[in-house]
Amino acid sequence: SQTIHQWPATLVQPVGSPLSLECTVEGTSNPNLYWYRQAAGRGLQLLFYSVGIGQISSEVPQNLSASRPQDRQFILSSKKLLLSDSGFYLCAWQGKNQETQYFGPGTRLLVL
Amino acid sequence: GDSVTQMEGPVTLSEEAFLTINCTYTATGYPSLFWYVQYPGEGLQLLLKATKADDKGSNKGFEATYRKETTSFHLEKGSVQVSDSAVYFCAGRDSGGSNYKLTFGKGTLLTVNP
Numbered sequence: 451s452q453t454i455h456q457w458p459a460t461l462v463q464p465v466g467s468p469l470s471l472e473c474t475v476e477g478t479s480n481p482n483l484y485w486y487r488q489a490a491g492r493g494l495q496l497l498f499y500s501v502g503i504g505q506i507s508s509e510v511p512q513n514l515s516a517s518r519p520q521d522r523q524f525i526l527s528s529k530k531l532l533l534s535d536s537g538f539y540l541c542a543w544q545g546k547n548q549e550t551q552y553f554g555p556g557t558r559l560l561v562l
Numbered sequence: 563g564d565s566v567t568q569m570e571g572p573v574t575l576s577e578e579a580f581l582t583i584n585c586t587y588t589a590t591g592y593p594s595l596f597w598y599v600q601y602p603g604e605g606l607q608l609l610l611k612a613t614k615a616d617d618k619g620s621n622k623g624f625e626a627t628y629r630k631e632t633t634s635f636h637l638e639k640g641s642v643q644v645s646d647s648a649v650y651f652c653a654g655r656d657s658g659g660s661n662y663k664l665t666f667g668k669g670t671l672l673t674v675n676p
Contacts, residue, residue, distance in 0.1 A: 494651065499663065
């Protein structure tokens with residue numbers, strides 16, 4: 451069966467520090483991968499998606515970037531965090547030609 | 563562009579009450595529609611889905627029917643439990659556009675009191 455992992459689960463970082471969040475998927479190959487952000491009390495915002503290694507599409511201009519160095523690994527990064535980067539970050543995967551996206555457990559980021 | 567409109571809530575019910583959360587979707591084609599649930603502190607889980615008109619998705623006592631005329635996909639449950647307390651998201655993927663992306667509603671917080 452397929453599983454999706456995210457780490458860390460919780461992160462507290464100072465403003466201006468770098469960020470690296472990791473997402474890995476097991477039990478499938480060549481998935482579509484997604485990063486979402488959920489700000490407190492708000493809905494889901496799609497940040498990036500990837501249909502293959504090295505292929506990244508950005509949905510909104512921002513302080514963040516994404517990379518996909520391996521087929522089942524998706525990384526969300528920032529060089530300098532802002533207060534507004536605080537939120538709950540969710541990674542998701544979807545099989546090619548399949549209907550459903552499956553979500554990881556999320557990473558809660560607090561920027562102080 | 564595509565959009566999902568759902569009842570924002572919050573919704574507070576007593577145990578065994580009837581639940582309805584409205585959702586409508588605007589798209590160029592006929593989308594596949596989904597309901598996801600997010601329990602406190604967790605990621606989203608797929609609750610149910612429907613891929614074509616008149617389909618009914620069901621799971622854990624929840625139901626939703628895809629109404630083509632209004633592109634609606636209202637979530638219902640006949641008797642809610644305290645354990646149903648969560649945030650519920652409606653989502654859709656337009657069959658006429660990119661199948662890579664889902665469009666989510668803003669979520670509805672449901673609290674069920676004993």
